[in-house]
Amino acid sequence: MTILLIDDDADDRKLFFEATAEFDDTIKYVAAANAQEALSYLNDVDNVLPDFIFLDLRMPGVSGEQCLIEIKKDPRLAAVPVIIYTTSRDEKESARLKSLGAAHFMSKPVLPDDVFYMVSFVLGEKWN
Template sequence: MSLYRTILLVDDDKEDQEIFRDAIEEVDTSVHCLCANNGEEALVLLSNDITAQPDLLFIDLNMPRLNGKQVLQEIKKQPHLDGIPVIMYSTFFGEADIAEITAAGAVHHMIKPTKFADLCESLERILATRW
């Protein structure tokens, strides 16, 4: 059983959202996965009901409008969100990206696996870690 009950995935790719949700379901059926289609939608979701916040956030690095770094910075400015662990999620991270997101408060970065089994394995490790 996971340490986390609710996850919010912020990703503009609907297919990636579906695969991520399927992997969460495969790893732990007790975890509820919400999705936001972009950074702006995520910030609205997170500010609307401060009593029902996710336990863990996954944010895609490359999104239109607000990119993942901008979303992370906005989240860390808000005291009611600052304690939620943020994992940045992308197909690629450069060294500068890793340094920047770590300095901004991300607890981890995860490269999007190309295989479903690898995604499940990564999520199993992440969900078993107290960030």
């Protein structure tokens, strides 16, 4: 399994990867510090497509929302579940992002145990 995490915060990326390694140490990780970097990775046909994308909304440059739109309009990427992983707790924003193709909308946990729980919830779900 491969996970792409798109997040401009290095500490959040580290916490996320530590929690996912605790869940399953065979997971391969790809990190992107911004949407442009992520889209470059995803558009390179030589790269393995991730099984899941965790996407922060609040990033400099191209927003997480615009990144989601770009991912979902690409037929090669459209089926990859995108989990919005953000500090926002806005329910209207959550509904809008789900209408754009997000699979889940999750507020960023602060504690490592909460990140572990979130990751185990998402990765433990049945996906089509």
